[in-house]
Amino acid sequence: MSQLDKEQEQGQEQQANDGPEKKGYIKVKWIYIVLGALALVLLTVGATVYLLTEKAQSKSGSGGSLLSTNTDGDFSKLYEVYNTLENYYFEDVDEEALVNGAINGMVESLDDPYSDFMSTDEATSFHESISSSFEGIGAEIQQENDQIVIVSPIKGAPAEEAGLKAGDMILEVDGESLQGMSSSNAVLLIRGEKGTKVTLTIQRPGQSDTMKVEIVRDTIPIETVYTETVSNNIEKIQITSFSEHTAEELEKALKNAEKDGAKGIILDLRQNPGGLLDQAQEIANMFVDEGEILYQVEYRNGNKEVTKATGNGYKVSLPTTVLIDEGSASASEIVAGALKESADIPLVGMKSFGKGTVQSAQDFTDGSNLKFTTAKWLTPDGNWIHKKGISPDVKAELPEYANLTYVDPEKEWKEGTSSADIENIEKMLEALGFNPGKVDTSYDAATASAVKQFQKDQGIKQTGIVTGETTTKLMNELREKINSDDPQVEAAVKELK
Incomplete structure (x- = not known):
């Protein structure tokens, strides 16, 4: 999230703060479908590599500080707008908000998802996310076409356990839209104390329906x-x-x-x-x-x-x-x-x-921070x-069932119901060796029979209904199958031999 690039302002990244220089960093993703005990980490901006600010300045070829004043620039219009709003706006204005807004506008005009201005609160959150442990859901995110997109869930973190995948768009956090929001602001909404819950509205590529995923925040794992x-x-x-x-x-x-x-x-x-x-x-x-x-x-x-x-x-x-x-x-x-x-x-x-780009980070005296792209890496x-x-x-590709979507354990599916989620459930059953009959959006007698057989094998009460423990075990069993029958690992083994 000194570094080149994925990276994240990111969750799982750590950064040493010994001295005025900042280590940078890089980033980007992998995930399986599962629910299980939710665990670990902050959600942050994905794929960014940072260079030491001092080093980046000396190598930039600019002949001076990367943040040196542009004496040729005409800032009179900027000052005029600021003074006009401060003196004549119908309500008192927040001077800090005006300045931060102007800076945000400059950075956003670059149309670069890896350049970002962070307010004092956002920068504090960012620095916490890259030093020691922190709390959240555990995924890398970035802004892409005015949408917040998951770059990668982190292994063992709540996001992975809840079945989130790279490429998923986060449309809402607890009902608040993220449309047009910066990744730094999105992080502030998604992040939270261990044990608290957050509900994300997710749009998965290639699927028309959205899904709501409730995640319990936890502490990020340190082991990598x-x-x-x-x-x-x-x-x-x-x-x-x-x-x-x-x-x-x-x-x-x-x-x-x-x-x-x-x-x-x-x-x-x-x-x-x-x-x-x-x-x-x-x-x-x-x-x-x-x-x-x-x-x-x-x-x-x-x-x-x-x-x-x-x-x-x-x-x-x-x-x-x-x-x-x-x-x-x-x-x-x-x-x-x-x-x-x-x-x-x-x-x-x-x-x-x-x-393939390199970012540098500049801290300001008020605690805010500017991250901006300074070079390419090759x-x-x-x-x-x-x-x-x-x-x-x-x-080597993973099997189709590795990309099946999350199923909400709090919902209930039984014979006679119809939903796109039922097709997903039937594909899971089929991948695990159970015969749900025709794979479609209808929960029929064949589906109920396959569910009962699965429940019997798992030692669960045989109701033929998919909800709660049945849903959780179904996704966990699928995850275990993905881990044990991994064609990409098999291809790597073959290449070694």
Whole structure:
């Protein structure tokens, strides 16, 4: 969310505040359908990479501060409007609101979803979200065409548990429309104390109906690296975001895998919205030989800064493949690009998100903050992947049932009812091996029979009605199936062998 890019002002990102410089960061997404115990994190703006402000200024080619005064500009009209409103508006005006509004207008005129002005309250929320833990629903968001769109839910967070997916549009928060709202303002509405509830109105791409999803806010998980043995001494290591200690966690996981006799590594960057650039750089350095390029930064005057791998630190010796998808963004894409182009490590999965710009952040004395794009970042071969993404070497899709929509456990479906949700339920039953008859929007006797069989297998009272515990178990079982029967992991294993 110093960093290039996904990133988020984001939830799961962490930022060290030791000194006047700010570490930046990058971001972008991955999710499964599930309800379960809701847990963890703030919802924030996705896919943004930050450079150290001082470094960005020195490299910008502007010959001075990025925020230096434009003495050639004519601000008389701005002053005139301000004075007119202050003196003649029919009510007293909030001077701070007028100034912030003028700044917002300038930033919004850039038509850049990754540049943003944050008021004092918004900036406070942002800084809390990137340092230590915080509370919310756990998803990355960004503004896109005047809509707030989920870039990626965070693994183990309430958003993922509730079935939210990358690409979902958040239309309302507790009934308040987000149309035209900045991502920073949206975060303030969505975020809240642990244990409190928030209801989101969601529009999923390709579906005409909206759905209301109630989520219980929780604390964001700190752990970002998860290890799992998937096949014959092959370890899948998932990185959920690039936070303050991610490189350290990954190095420990890799050394343990080697110690345990692993024969290969699958580095899983799916649904990873990005994070701290220094962590992405350190991780890429583990896989790339000394002297090879990790990434490049190009400024508006054409100057390029090239970052190369060093011989310092831990180096991975095991054969490796990398998993990416449309939720892999920013810092994830920097790592994927470095491993693909400078280490000949194959990428498996789907095309990544496509976030190829660099942001810097400037704090003001009143606590407000300006985030603005200062450069492009390029892959080792000089490719700008912005809005294009990185294509995998081996394309592998998840099954259709992995994209089924959330079902509200508080609603009730039974024989004789009709709804688009019933078609969704029948597809879930079918994916789990139960026969609901014709898959359509009608809840008929065949559907009820399949539900009763599912309830019997789960030790639930056999009512033939889908609600409450039945709904929750249905989505949890589907999630388990997605985790265990993952064609993208299977493709990665095959590529290793």
